[in-house]
Amino acid sequence: MAKELVKGNEAIARAAIKAGCQCYFGYPITPQSEIGEYMGANLPKLGRVFITAESELASINMVIGAGTTGTKAMTSSSSCGIALMQEAFSAMCCAEVPGVIVSVMRGGPGLGNIAPAQGDYFQALKGGGNGDYKLIVLSPSNVQEAIDLTYRAFHLALKYRNPVMLLADGILGQMMEPAEFGEYPYKDPDVNEWALSGANNRPARNIVSLHMPEGEMEQRTNMLFEKYAAVAKNETTFEEYMLKDAKLVLTAFGTVGRVAKAVVNRAREAGMKVGLFRPITLFPFPDKNLHEVAKNADMILDLELNMGQMLLDVRSAVFGACPVEFYGRPAGGLLTPDMIFEKVQELYKKLDDKTKAGVI
Amino acid sequence: METLVYKRPESLLKDGHFTFCPGCGHGVVLRMIAELIDEFNLQKDTIAISSVGCSIFLEKFFNLDVAGASHGRSTCVATGIKRCKPDKFVFTYQGDGDAATIGFNETIHTACRGEHITTVMINNTNFGMTGGQASATTLVGQVTTTTPMGRKAELTGYPLHAAEIVAKCDGTAYSARVAITDTKNIRKAKEALKKAFEIQMKGQGFAFVEVLAACPTNWHMKPAEAIEYMENVTETVHPVGVFKDITKETI
Incomplete structure (x- = not known):
């Protein structure tokens, strides 16, 4: 069809x-x-x-x-x-x-x-x-x-x-x-x-x-x-995108997931190792899978159109395997690719600085 | 030669003993419903919808398929069942707390839509199961646990007259109030229930029977006193009668 x-x-x-x-x-x-x-x-x-x-x-x-x-x-x-x-x-x-x-x-x-x-x-x-x-x-x-x-x-x-x-x-x-x-x-x-x-x-x-x-x-x-x-x-189902070598992993559900995906492409073009993990089933939440991803990542950035709700499940799944940051806007405020990209650049720079300093 | 004077309806479970208080009206009405389902040979096609209150434990008494509904939503559940299984016989069994208080909006809209279901509402003018609080149908002056000085109209308004309001809905085919005060009136109540069953079987619209019943425990009366109270007081506020019957109007 x-x-x-x-x-x-x-x-x-x-x-x-x-x-x-x-x-x-x-x-x-x-x-x-x-x-x-x-x-x-x-x-x-x-x-x-x-x-x-x-x-x-x-x-x-x-x-x-x-x-x-x-x-x-x-x-x-x-x-x-x-x-x-x-x-x-x-x-x-x-x-x-x-x-x-x-x-x-x-x-x-x-x-x-x-x-x-x-x-x-x-x-x-x-x-x-x-x-x-x-x-x-x-x-x-x-x-x-x-x-x-x-x-x-x-x-x-x-x-x-x-x-x-x-x-x-x-x-x-x-x-x-x-x-x-x-x-x-x-x-x-x-x-x-x-x-x-x-x-x-x-x-x-x-x-x-x-x-x-x-x-x-x-x-x-x-x-x-x-x-x-x-x-x-x-x-349990989820989408993984560019995760193999990702230092910074974006997590997002629903429409924010596709915006995040566009940002991953842009970040890759800019030489940053960024990937996306998008739960498709929210219950059951892919917690074990996300935990494995977190073990290989330096940081997770959770993106949501709220004040941080899936964030609790993300943190619970990550369970300390890497730091979890949050970026969100509530009640009709949208996350544009530019806004997310800026946040990605800021966090990625911090990761780079830490790598250079030998912290991670 | 032995004469059969009583036969337990097939639609009641053999070990489904009623657990109601002495003098309560529920058992009488449930048995009449079971008898009618037997008489119309409807057992294999019936889905009963229970509600919240003393009307809740239908599956403990009836040898019928039963769907449980949340407080006030029995007619919605019945609507969902009847609309996808129109060949089934579907009735709700509710109290005044359920059908006339928290769920009266649902009752009215089910009537307005003319759903082909039968609703039996036991009206004992209080929330029986939770210990006798005032409901929408509580009489002015009636003492309940939430109106210990008697219901005062200036504070909590006036009793809701369910059968009369339901009768005003265009989708209602039959609406009546009966009182199970003595054998004669119990027979009349069964006639009303029978009519409400036939209305559904003929697909004529929504059928509603409000049954005035005693709640001696929460009224703090002996069963016999409670019957007298119903006759002398309750019925003056909630009069018995047939408020709509489209089968009569069309004749």
């Missing part, structure tokens, strides 16, 4: 339909409303379900309903809207309800603004919901990857019976670039072993998140964390 010029939000919606999404439940919020608009215009034509719900609370709980029947369903929202869904994410993880959530980040905190930002890394990864739980979180850096990861999100949701979030930002949602819609590449598991369908010639089933008897919730949480370990083992 040939490449075509497509807007990020529309690409996600089209990929979801192609992935077999049967139901979309959503509530409008900038900068992702095009997803709901595309779904509203197209799902009914296909005989599938589209509802503009009364709130984000309602949207995600409708996704839960569909998910309990093993039906592929999704919602999409942004920052403050995703905040309202946190209780449901926790419940979905506990009850093992699949579902896909697209989060297109805007500036925050509060109502913030509608500029692109990455301030919802904690929201997606560290949760606002209660208890020990984990969303699977996928982070696309361009429109093509948004399509491919949307396919993957639907597959992983069913494979692990867990909510999967596609964490994009306003840049990706709003920009157009060439991309192609390949065939949905996954074979999804049979849901009939667990989905609710009525107790027809089988014992009644329940999918609930309340587990009161003593020890039951502890046992369940342990079971969930065994599952998360399997997710980490099987599904």
Whole structure:
């Protein structure tokens, strides 16, 4: 299939339909409303379900309903809207309800603004919901990857019976670039072993998140964390670029990753040994892989459109193997290639000086 | 010759003993629902949605598939289920704290969308499971743990009349309030539930049954006193009646 010029939000919606999404439940919020608009215009034509719900609370709980029947369903929202869904994410993880959530980040905190930002890394990864739980979180850096990861999100949701979030930002949602819609590449598991369908010639089933008897919730949480370990083992993905001899390694997720990649090229042209490590799965975070990279590097520069959120996971992965610096701008402030390049030059000079002084 | 006078509904689990307080209305309503599911032969096609409160443990009693919902969101979960499995029989079982307080927005919008589901709301005018705090339907003057001097309208407003408001929604096909105060009224309540089931089976719209039920523990009354209180006080504020029935209107 040939490449075509497509807007990020529309690409996600089209990929979801192609992935077999049967139901979309959503509530409008900038900068992702095009997803709901595309779904509203197209799902009914296909005989599938589209509802503009009364709130984000309602949207995600409708996704839960569909998910309990093993039906592929999704919602999409942004920052403050995703905040309202946190209780449901926790419940979905506990009850093992699949579902896909697209989060297109805007500036925050509060109502913030509608500029692109990455301030919802904690929201997606560290949760606002209660208890020990984990969303699977996928982070696309361009429109093509948004399509491919949307396919993957639907597959992983069913494979692990867990909510999967596609964490994009306003840049990706709003920009157009060439991309192609390949065939949905996954074979999804049979849901009939667990989905609710009525107790027809089988014992009644329940999918609930309340587990009161003593020890039951502890046992369940342990079971969930065994599952998360399997997710980490099987599904961790990341991009490595120019890392073999890199003294300074940039870490970045989402759209910042592609800006950082451009900076790596520029730095290489200027004779600086700079590379990029970009997590694609944020949970599972590629911590072991990053640690190996850090062991061979002199310094890591973490770049984010926030005040330093993935930074905690980067530091935790690096675990002292090399120094970690941070450069970020919050709430709509963008990191341009020039700004990052300047920071790279400054840090690289420090590394050079230290090398000359025999410190490293 | 022996005469069969009672048969445990197939839709109740054989060892699913009700765990409610003496005089509580939940068990009566749950059994009526199970009887109706048996009568309509719906067991194999039913998905029940529980809620938060004393209405939560459906899977402990029903021999039915059950989806659990967070507080106030049962009708959303039901919407998601019914929309992708329209051939299933889908009902929510909620209390006044769930359907009329934290989840009333969801109740109203589900009614406005005319979802083909059935909602049963037990109204005992307080948050029973958490120990008897005031809810949206608590009567003015009613003593609860959060209104120890009685609910004062000037401080916390007036009780919400769920069945009447739901009846105003265009997507509602049936909305009624019943009270399970005695055998006669329990039979009437079952008729209302039966109607609400048939409405869904015929795909006529949203069906809502509000059941006034006693909560003797939190009302600090003996079961018999609680029934008297319902008849003499609760029903004067939340009157029983059918507030909408499109099957009657079309005749």
